[in-house]
Amino acid sequence: MKTLNPQFIKNEKGEKALVVLPIEEFDAILEELEELEDIRLFDEAKKEDTGERLSLDEYLESRKNKNA
Numbered sequence: 001m002k003t004l005n006p007q008f009i010k011n012e013k014g015e016k017a018l019v020v021l022p023i024e025e026f027d028a029i030l031e032e033l034e035e036l037e038d039i040r041l042f043d044e045a046k047k048e049d050t051g052e053r054l055s056l057d058e059y060l061e062s063r064k065n066k067n068a
Contacts, residue, residue, distance in 0.1 A: 007021075
């Protein structure tokens with residue numbers, strides 16, 4: 001991950017309350033989060049995989065029957 005250079009905005013008590021990041025750093029964080037979400041969804045789907053498979057024709061037929 002890219003090195004971050006945050007700037008902090010403090011509240012009236014002098015405590016860090018907000019963070020300001022350059023847009024490039026913010027976008028890099030969003031990309032990392034999206035990738036992590038994809039990995040999480042893949043792992044979840046893998047756990048639920050029963051090994052059962054349908055051919056494309058079988059799938060299309062089942063979709064057609066559901067929409068009829």
